[in-house]
Amino acid sequence: MEKLLIEGGHRLGGTVQISGAKNSAVALIPATILADSPVTIDQLPDISDVRTLCKLLQEIGGKITFHDNTIVVDPREMVDMPLPNGSVKKLRASYYMMGAMLGRFHQAVIGLPGGCNLGPRPIDQHIKGFEALGARVTNERGAIYLRAERLHGARIYLDVVSVGATINILLAAVRAEGQTVIENAAKEPEIIDVVTLLTSMGAKIKGAGTDVIRVDGVQELHGCRHMIIPDRIEAGTFMIIGAAEGRELLIDNVIPQHLESLTAKLREMGADVQTGEDQMLVSKCTGQLKSVDVKTLVYPGFPTDLQQPLTSLLTQAAGTSIITDTIYSARFKHIDELRRMGAEVKVEGRSAILGGSSHLEGARVRATDLRAGASLVIAGLIARGVTEITGVEHIDRGYDHLMEKLSGIGAHVWREQAEEAETRENLREQE
Numbered sequence: 001m002e003k004l005l006i007e008g009g010h011r012l013g014g015t016v017q018i019s020g021a022k023n024s025a026v027a028l029i030p031a032t033i034l035a036d037s038p039v040t041i042d043q044l045p046d047i048s049d050v051r052t053l054c055k056l057l058q059e060i061g062g063k064i065t066f067h068d069n070t071i072v073v074d075p076r077e078m079v080d081m082p083l084p085n086g087s088v089k090k091l092r093a094s095y096y097m098m099g100a101m102l103g104r105f106h107q108a109v110i111g112l113p114g115g116c117n118l119g120p121r122p123i124d125q126h127i128k129g130f131e132a133l134g135a136r137v138t139n140e141r142g143a144i145y146l147r148a149e150r151l152h153g154a155r156i157y158l159d160v161v162s163v164g165a166t167i168n169i170l171l172a173a174v175r176a177e178g179q180t181v182i183e184n185a186a187k188e189p190e191i192i193d194v195v196t197l198l199t200s201m202g203a204k205i206k207g208a209g210t211d212v213i214r215v216d217g218v219q220e221l222h223g224c225r226h227m228i229i230p231d232r233i234e235a236g237t238f239m240i241i242g243a244a245e246g247r248e249l250l251i252d253n254v255i256p257q258h259l260e261s262l263t264a265k266l267r268e269m270g271a272d273v274q275t276g277e278d279q280m281l282v283s284k285c286t287g288q289l290k291s292v293d294v295k296t297l298v299y300p301g302f303p304t305d306l307q308q309p310l311t312s313l314l315t316q317a318a319g320t321s322i323i324t325d326t327i328y329s330a331r332f333k334h335i336d337e338l339r340r341m342g343a344e345v346k347v348e349g350r351s352a353i354l355g356g357s358s359h360l361e362g363a364r365v366r367a368t369d370l371r372a373g374a375s376l377v378i379a380g381l382i383a384r385g386v387t388e389i390t391g392v393e394h395i396d397r398g399y400d401h402l403m404e405k406l407s408g409i410g411a412h413v414w415r416e417q418a419e420e421a422e423t424r425e426n427l428r429e430q431e
Ligand SMILES: CC(=O)N[C@H]1[C@@H](OP(=O)(O)OP(=O)(O)OC[C@H]2O[C@@H](n3ccc(=O)[nH]c3=O)[C@H](O)[C@@H]2O)O[C@H](CO)[C@@H](O)[C@@H]1O
Pocket: 023, 026, 092, 093, 120, 121, 122, 123, 124, 125, 126, 127, 160, 161, 162, 163, 164, 165, 186, 304, 305, 327, 328, 329
């Protein structure tokens, strides 16, 4: 296993190119199962979650050709092979294999998903949706068995606003008979991206981006070409890096409207954020950053996926900041690691309370999940000395060529083979 090393304290500038969105890509790839001819997807991020999903499609008979950041998926020879174990456990988004395979084959066996450990992440709303569409769903030894004689439209009210459940129900509903209405649907940009692909494939969907989505089922979906939207969480991570150490850091290929909640907070802190059509220019402020309070909410509120990265920046603000995660009960595993680096921060319930003005020093730390990794990278860029981060495989799930992108803007970062003891400890923690 590798570890990542960062020598902090260097000012960062130049241009960073944002990749396609992870949380779109991981839904779009399974969505291709529903087509009757090849689907081309452009601007695919080079991340391990994408590679794992491509492998899952190949396991069920999909033919995939890769060309730089484009894939062509030929779904014609796919079969309803059970996927109870193995790769499905490596990521969260394998749950989209349920909706897509149910939609095409009217049956599927899919192991419970993996993904970041952020406290309980039930999938009861996905299952409630599948059942409303006519599926029988059982959980047998950690795998979900789904079977339907026929799928029919239904009115489904989500008890919690869920990105995954909204997309999964869409995948199962687009080829069902009749109309499906999803109420209290999630409104994240990635949902609109998935609906754009499904519509290009011939689906009839209205209301994406609002909390009521209507789907009129069709019998067949066909191939098409689709370009993934830019990754707002990767872009947000680089905006925070710009606010921490940036001297005119230009973030290219971004949709600024997707990041309004972060832009507002960074400006409130005193960072210089300028927005263009598809670019953002971010610089560290000349004085000290100001403290702010932040609460994560569903879109268009402040995204939970940027809570951990922002926490590292808040260690540098003058005064007390409180950051509260209303989406997940345990998304604070990065806090102990930040403390090792000298951050004055404690967790109370769902909030992290930061004393501010912390002098961060390089230390040996461990990424326990994807955005904890991003948070430690940012802390490492700020800290004096060298920070060593293990658990790099979490970061590789969601950041495309992070090392190269950081080096490209002037960061001193490199990878090394982790020592045997570090690898052992990392594997133990993963069990
Ligand atoms: C692959 C992917 O796109 N992952 C994103 C997706 O995760 P994911 O789709 O798992 O997140 P959801 O939007 O479903 O979860 C939101 C909240 O609802 C709860 N819930 C969800 C489903 C359900 O059936 N029952 C239930 O109680 C969850 O525990 C959580 O507290 O959206 C999250 C919230 O923006 C992001 O942090 C993740 O990066």
